[in-house]
Amino acid sequence: MRLGLIVNPVAGMGGSVGLKGTDGELLHEALRRGARPVAPLKVTRFLNALTGKGFKGVIISAGGSMGCDYLAGFEGVLRYSCLNLPSPGKTATSREDTVQVVSEFVRRGVDLIAFVGGDGTARDVLEACRAEVPVLGIPSGVKMYSGVFAASPEAAAEVVTGFSMGGVVLDYVEVADVDEARLKEDVLSVRVYGYALTPLVEDYVIPSKDFAGGSEEDKWGIAEYFVEELMRDDVLYFLGPGTTTKAVADLLGLKKTLLGVDALFNRAVVGLDLSESDVLNLMRGYEQAAIVVSIIGRQGYLFGRGNQQFSARVLREVGRQNIYVLSTASKLSSVKHLLIDVGDPELEVALSGYWRIITGYREESVKLVLPACCLDRYLRTPSGSLQSIPQS
Amino acid sequence: MMVFRQAKWDEPVLFELGGSSKQTFAVDDEFSGEAEEALSKAPRHVLRSVEPGIPNLSEVEVVRHFTRLSQMSYGVDLGPVPLGSCTMKYNPKVSEELASDRRIVDLHPYQDVDSVQGVLEIMYLMQKWLSEITGMDECSLQPPAGAAGEFVGALIIKKYHLDKGNTGKVEMIVPEAAHGSNPASSAMAGFKVVKIPTAPDGETDIEALKAVLSDSTAGLMLTNPNTLGIFESKIVEISDLLHGRDALMYYDGANLNGILGLVRPGDMGFDIIHLNLHKTFSAPHGGGGPGAGAVCVKSGLKEYLPVPIVDFDGRKYVFRYDLSRTVGRISWFYGNVVPIVKSFIYIATLGPSLREVAELSVLNTNYLMRKLAGLRGVSLAYGEGRWRKHEFVVSFEKLLKETGVSAEDVAKALLDRGFHAPTIYFPLIVKEAHMIEVTESESKENIDALANAYKEVVDLAYSSPELVKSSPTNTSVGRLDVLTANHPKTLAPTYRYVEKLKDEGP
Numbered sequence: 061m062r063l064g065l066i067v068n069p070v071a072g073m074g075g076s077v078g079l080k081g082t083d084g085e086l087l088h089e090a091l092r093r094g095a096r097p098v099a100p101l102k103v104t105r106f107l108n109a110l111t112g113k114g115f116k117g118v119i120i121s122a123g124g125s126m127g128c129d130y131l132a133g134f135e136g137v138l139r140y141s142c143l144n145l146p147s148p149g150k151t152a153t154s155r156e157d158t159v160q161v162v163s164e165f166v167r168r169g170v171d172l173i174a175f176v177g178g179d180g181t182a183r184d185v186l187e188a189c190r191a192e193v194p195v196l197g198i199p200s201g202v203k204m205y206s207g208v209f210a211a212s213p214e215a216a217a218e219v220v221t222g223f224s225m226g227g228v229v230l231d232y233v234e235v236a237d238v239d240e241a242r243l244k245e246d247v248l249s250v251r252v253y254g255y256a257l258t259p260l261v262e263d264y265v266i267p268s269k270d271f272a273g274g275s276e277e278d279k280w281g282i283a284e285y286f287v288e289e290l291m292r293d294d295v296l297y298f299l300g301p302g303t304t305t306k307a308v309a310d311l312l313g314l315k316k317t318l319l320g321v322d323a324l325f326n327r328a329v330v331g332l333d334l335s336e337s338d339v340l341n342l343m344r345g346y347e348q349a350a351i352v353v354s355i356i357g358r359q360g361y362l363f364g365r366g367n368q369q370f371s372a373r374v375l376r377e378v379g380r381q382n383i384y385v386l387s388t389a390s391k392l393s394s395v396k397h398l399l400i401d402v403g404d405p406e407l408e409v410a411l412s413g414y415w416r417i418i419t420g421y422r423e424e425s426v427k428l429v430l431p432a433c434c435l436d437r438y439l440r441t442p443s444g445s446l447q448s449i450p451q452s
Numbered sequence: 453m454m455v456f457r458q459a460k461w462d463e464p465v466l467f468e469l470g471g472s473s474k475q476t477f478a479v480d481d482e483f484s485g486e487a488e489e490a491l492s493k494a495p496r497h498v499l500r501s502v503e504p505g506i507p508n509l510s511e512v513e514v515v516r517h518f519t520r521l522s523q524m525s526y527g528v529d530l531g532p533v534p535l536g537s538c539t540m541k542y543n544p545k546v547s548e549e550l551a552s553d554r555r556i557v558d559l560h561p562y563q564d565v566d567s568v569q570g571v572l573e574i575m576y577l578m579q580k581w582l583s584e585i586t587g588m589d590e591c592s593l594q595p596p597a598g599a600a601g602e603f604v605g606a607l608i609i610k611k612y613h614l615d616k617g618n619t620g621k622v623e624m625i626v627p628e629a630a631h632g633s634n635p636a637s638s639a640m641a642g643f644k645v646v647k648i649p650t651a652p653d654g655e656t657d658i659e660a661l662k663a664v665l666s667d668s669t670a671g672l673m674l675t676n677p678n679t680l681g682i683f684e685s686k687i688v689e690i691s692d693l694l695h696g697r698d699a700l701m702y703y704d705g706a707n708l709n710g711i712l713g714l715v716r717p718g719d720m721g722f723d724i725i726h727l728n729l730h731k732t733f734s735a736p737h738g739g740g741g742p743g744a745g746a747v748c749v750k751s752g753l754k755e756y757l758p759v760p761i762v763d764f765d766g767r768k769y770v771f772r773y774d775l776s777r778t779v780g781r782i783s784w785f786y787g788n789v790v791p792i793v794k795s796f797i798y799i800a801t802l803g804p805s806l807r808e809v810a811e812l813s814v815l816n817t818n819y820l821m822r823k824l825a826g827l828r829g830v831s832l833a834y835g836e837g838r839w840r841k842h843e844f845v846v847s848f849e850k851l852l853k854e855t856g857v858s859a860e861d862v863a864k865a866l867l868d869r870g871f872h873a874p875t876i877y878f879p880l881i882v883k884e885a886h887m888i889e890v891t892e893s894e895s896k897e898n899i900d901a902l903a904n905a906y907k908e909v910v911d912l913a914y915s916s917p918e919l920v921k922s923s924p925t926n927t928s929v930g931r932l933d934v935l936t937a938n939h940p941k942t943l944a945p946t947y948r949y950v951e952k953l954k955d956e957g958p
């Protein structure tokens with residue numbers, strides 16, 4: 061089997077600095093805000109897991125920071141060859157490079173293309189491969205509304221190995237992305253840009269986001285319960301993105317950005333659209349902090365998609381007992397379990413287990429939360445190894 | 453194969469039937485003087501100035517009207533009603549006949565107890581029998597339905613904890629696969645509802661249960677076998693876990709068809725149970741009610757039961773209202789007595805063979821399950837490879853994906869083949885679900901016919917899906933638009949409401 065591997069080295073950098081993406085000019089803003097690359101770590105995790113699985117195929121990769129740099133520095137045993145693309149010596153990579161590399165993969169007849177990136181990268185990959193070759197996303201973006209992404213780099217390695225052994229189902233899934241122009245007006249509008257052929261392995265490859273939320277009424281019930289019975293004075297609350305958390309602010313008559321992280325203290329706004337470092341700084345001024353988040357429908361992410369400001373560091377400081385999760389019942393029933401993908405396997409495992417989710421007025425539902433890094437410890441793997449019982 | 457066709461009468465509602473007045477106050481000539489005199493003596497304010505707004509029809513018109521309507525409806529007397537969770541068994545005519553006796557239907561709730569000793573004896577025996585069947589110590593027949601019994605149970609749990617001074621017991625745990633009335637009754641009784649998931653083997657996820665158990669836990673509402681028809685094998689461990697936290701175990705016994713005479717909720721560790729007499733014990737339901745929902749408890753909770761209960765003082769049967777911790781009344785008078793009598797007859801005629809009800813139901817269920825689970829596009833949700841008890845749930849998710857035919861389309865197509873469709877889209881944890889229960893009443897021939905109908909529909913879904921999606925066509929009413937059919941603007945419970953809607957316009 062021949063695997064095409066391409067990396068968007070800047071993907072995901074906008075996340076922790078409170079940007080909704082890293083596409084186009086947003087990258088400069090991300091760099092200005094001091095963002096650090098996230099893709100290299102994801103590639104390394106992917107390659108490690110792939111060796112661990114005993115992957116027997118050949119990797120064909122883009123050159124430099126778009127692939128071969130990581131393979132060259134990698135310690136495990138993997139067979140690979142490098143393309144002379146993008147042209148060596150180029151300092152900044154662009155979407156044109158992605159298109160060029162993927163076209164070359166197609167020309168050389170690779171069996172599967174794995175890319176490291178987010179929705180923007182997925183669109184570029186799709187443009188070049190025109191759904192003729194199956195693609196799999198190794199999640200590294202800020203936005204990942206498309207259905208091509210594995211749950212984590214490790215899950216991607218599972219899927220690739222399963223694929224190389226045959227017997228994995230391929231199907232067309234949505235490649236979606238937010239409308240950046242409307243996002244500036246704080247309006248969430250997601251468009252489907254096309255359909256990519258993807259190896260689908262239940263639990264390991266995450267479906268596209270469910271764009272329909274629950275009913276308004278459910279959200280009010282959730283917000284009322286939270287405000288009346290759970291919210292306390294003298295605690296700093298960070299509200300994550302989404303319409304469910306926004307209902308809480310609406311009920312209190314306060315402003316809330318739809319896609320940002322905002323902070324409330326004693327029923328007043330003390331911060332809007334915060335970055336990870338804003339969150340950490342703000343916390344220093346208060347005795348106790350809590351996080352209120354919602355989940356991403358159908359995909360089931362609790363942390364790691366669209367709310368990267370709640371980084372591993374933030375979550376460690378706040379502590380599990382101070383995290384409230386809100387979701388309408390219909391959204392919750394669209395997922396079998398919830399996922400945490402914060403790039404810190406140790407924390408992900410520590411936070412996994414059964415969580416109470418607030419689903420209505422004085423109503424809670426229990427859901428299993430799994431670490432995206434290490435699904436094979438909890439679930440049957442695509443190559444069929446045994447399932448272990450989750451520890452709570 | 454038998455072709456199914458339902459009558460299609462263009463039958464107006466009773467109030468819009470007929471025209472000219474056919475009703476009058478007919479008095480023989482020889483009494484006309486008395487009649488006039490009586491009328492003239494009546495106080496003016498009780499005399500009507502306008503005609504009453506009731507239908508103006510002759511007897512034959514009324515009979516024909518209802519006969520036509522009956523030809524356009526469907527029930528267990530016409531064919532199988534395999535509605536999961538509803539236990540639509542045949543209602544023996546002997547029970548109907550005896551319970552229609554004037555000595556039952558003409559009883560008045562204010563009659564002196566000395567004049568109703570017979571029916572009190574029936575109620576007393578029912579309290580005893582139901583206690584024996586469920587492994588409990590005392591029952592009250594007050595609740596008029598299952599959900600009312602659940603509400604009583606939740607109130608008992610609340611009062612029990614408050615009596616012990618435990619004000620922090622505010623949470624009721626309910627499996628997410630439970631019947632909707634479980635969380636609803638808990639919420640009505642003032643509890644916070646905590647829902648726990650089902651594990652892949654179809655049983656309650658015991659790790660999730662352990663994770664949420666706390667000193668705030670007031671109780672757990674469970675049904676066993678659960679709504680997937682799967683027996684909770686760790687039930688004793690679950691009871692011990694709850695009791696270890698001083699929380700009570702509530703059994704939703706709406707349907708006992710899977711365990712009757714085989715195992716008893718009381719022995720599993722449950723403290724409170726309600727029973728739907730209109731399911732397991734064959735009093736009619738589904739438009740045919742009224743229901744009856746006995747509630748039974750272990751001896752320690754006896755004083756909490758709703759009143760009155762029937763007691764025997766050695767000489768005669770009496771009503772007792774003096775239970776010291778009673779949660780009060782949940783219904784008028786003594787509950788719904790007629791269905792209680794019907795269930796009494798059902799139990800009395802079966803005697804020790806009551807156990808065969810469960811044995812046959814379980815056999816029928818598994819026979820049908822095996823036939824359906826092998827069909828293309830159909831899968832068993834949860835508990836692969838396990839036997840079911842009184843019911844089972846299949847999923848048409850794969851069929852929908854491959855053909856565009858949904859569980860609802862399959863249900864509509866079954867109607868065309870002379871079967872009432874099973875419960876669909878419940879439990880909520882199974883996508884594209886059919887919840888199927890054939891009870892002990894259906895013969896092997898009928899079950900085979902149902903299985904064949906399913907096979908025919910599924911095959912058709914793969915060859916001509918549009919034919920399935922246009923069903924039903926053999927029924928009195930064709931495919932309804934679900935939204936308008938359920939909208940308050942079209943669903944009118946009374947004629948007065950119909951008129952109000954007409955006044956308001958569309």
Ligand SMILES: Cc1ncc(COP(=O)(O)O)c(C=O)c1O
Nearest residue numbers: 537597598599631633704706743
């Ligand atoms: C499992 C279960 N519990 C409770 C009920 C409620 O019973 P009722 O309709 O008599 O209120 C039902 C009725 O469908 C049921 O199936």
